[in-house]
Amino acid sequence: MRAADVAVVGDGIAGLTCALACARRGLDVVVVGARSIAAASRASAGVLAPSLAARPADDPAQRFLVAARDAWPAWLEALEEETGVRVPLRFGVLELDPPRGEGSAALPQHSRRLDARELAELEPALLPGDRPSALLHERDGADELEPLLAALDVALARRKVHRLAAGARAVEGGREGLVVDTPAERIVARHLVLAGGAWSGAMSGVSLPPAVRPVAGVTARIRGAPRLRYVVFGAGGYLVPLSDALLVGATSRDVGFDARIIAEDRGELAAVADALLGSDPSRLGDHRLGFRPMTSDGLPIIDRDPADERIVHATGYSRNGVLVAPLAASCVAALVAGERPPASLAPFGVARFGPPRASR
Numbered sequence: 552m553r554a555a556d557v558a559v560v561g562d563g564i565a566g567l568t569c570a571l572a573c574a575r576r577g578l579d580v581v582v583v584g585a586r587s588i589a590a591a592s593r594a595s596a597g598v599l600a601p602s603l604a605a606r607p608a609d610d611p612a613q614r615f616l617v618a619a620r621d622a623w624p625a626w627l628e629a630l631e632e633e634t635g636v637r638v639p640l641r642f643g644v645l646e647l648d649p650p651r652g653e654g655s656a657a658l659p660q661h662s663r664r665l666d667a668r669e670l671a672e673l674e675p676a677l678l679p680g681d682r683p684s685a686l687l688h689e690r691d692g693a694d695e696l697e698p699l700l701a702a703l704d705v706a707l708a709r710r711k712v713h714r715l716a717a718g719a720r721a722v723e724g725g726r727e728g729l730v731v732d733t734p735a736e737r738i739v740a741r742h743l744v745l746a747g748g749a750w751s752g753a754m755s756g757v758s759l760p761p762a763v764r765p766v767a768g769v770t771a772r773i774r775g776a777p778r779l780r781y782v783v784f785g786a787g788g789y790l791v792p793l794s795d796a797l798l799v800g801a802t803s804r805d806v807g808f809d810a811r812i813i814a815e816d817r818g819e820l821a822a823v824a825d826a827l828l829g830s831d832p833s834r835l836g837d838h839r840l841g842f843r844p845m846t847s848d849g850l851p852i853i854d855r856d857p858a859d860e861r862i863v864h865a866t867g868y869s870r871n872g873v874l875v876a877p878l879a880a881s882c883v884a885a886l887v888a889g890e891r892p893p894a895s896l897a898p899f900g901v902a903r904f905g906p907p908r909a910s911r
């Protein structure tokens with residue numbers, strides 16, 4: 552039996568950022584992770600774009616998304632100082648054919664309208680298309696998942712966070728602590744962070760929040776693509792410039808845990824690349840599928856378990872899981888430490904889905 556202050560179940564971006572935030576507070580942390588090849592974080596595009604959320608600026612969830620975006624530069628700087636790994640962060644998201652009315656009143660802060668000429672000057676590689684205007688969201692952007700996950704691995708190793716590559720089957724509550732049962736080892740911890748992504752419903756022994764379901768998504772890389780300056784949303788998808796490639800995304804299939812990449816996924820991504828760049832379908836490769844942990848309202852669950860205060864849920868990150876991860880992790884670490892979180896978690900409570908399901 553291994554003892555820890557905090558056991559984190561889940562090794563995607565949610566679990567790893569929560570583990571790091573707890574370890575930075577001097578807590579002894581163990582991460583239990585099954586390393587699924589269909590983890591959302593492996594397929595993700597890394598776009599940080601709260602301006603694309605169709606929520607009013609004073610909506611509490613929107614405020615959290617914007618604060619989460621604005622936390623990224625300092626958070627990445629601290630990560631680089633700690634690890635020596637630089638994670639590229641790119642600013643500027645172009646929204647083509649924006650579904651917003653004319654006039655600037657409805658625009659998010661730090662967003663501006665571009666006419667066709669300005670758009671062509673800023674991003675000459677884009678096909679002109681039939682678009683009279685576009686929006687540029689200057690503070691939105693994207694980071695890169697591969698270096699980010701690698702930097703998190705280094706940071707956790709430096710802080711002596713133990714990583715257990717196994718699936719947690721069950722949790723048992725006891726007076727000595729919470730016991731996490733895995734085929735490899737049993738862990739007893741004072742606190743438990745549940746960050747299992749789309750698999751959050753698969754563990755017995757906790758009154759799980761319902762409503763986290765897998766929504767499969769596929770991204771791909773375009774070989775030999777022109778270099779873009781901005782992330783581009785249009786033609787029903789998006790393009791994200793990475794250091795060494797151009798990523799195209801993303802499909803969305805709500806059919807459970809079916810991890811096959813099908814012809815329809817390839818066709819959809821090829822159509823986006825063709826519409827925006829005139830790119831040949833044979834140039835697409837490195838397709839990756841991940842299961843987004845979706846909630847019914849598309850918002851994360853970041854809350855203490857109603858039945859056991861020692862358990863904190865950090866799941867259901869849905870379509871904005873990368874965006875919210877660092878701020879959500881600071882909030883989770885504060886909840887673990889019994890402190891007030893640095894941002895309001897009011898929209899993200901477990902109770903919004905009704906009474907918790909009984910443990911299985």
Ligand SMILES: Cc1cc2nc3c(=O)[nH]c(=O)nc-3n(C[C@H](O)[C@H](O)[C@H](O)COP(=O)(O)OP(=O)(O)OC[C@H]3O[C@@H](n4cnc5c(N)ncnc54)[C@H](O)[C@@H]3O)c2cc1C
Pocket residue numbers: 560561562563564565566583584585586587589590591592593594595596597598599717718719720746747748749750751753754767768769770800801802840841842843844865866867868869870871872873874875
């Ligand atoms: C195609 C695609 C594109 C996306 N693009 C963006 C984007 O541009 N911007 C953005 O912000 N978000 C994006 N998202 C969403 C974002 O990627 C997810 O919200 C986020 O990665 C979820 O992270 P997670 O750690 O909760 O889950 P995951 O990354 O799925 O990780 C969960 C991990 O926990 C493990 N696990 C689960 N249960 C257990 C258990 N009982 N025991 C041990 N291990 C367990 C799993 O094996 C898995 O490895 C995208 C998602 C997809 C699929």
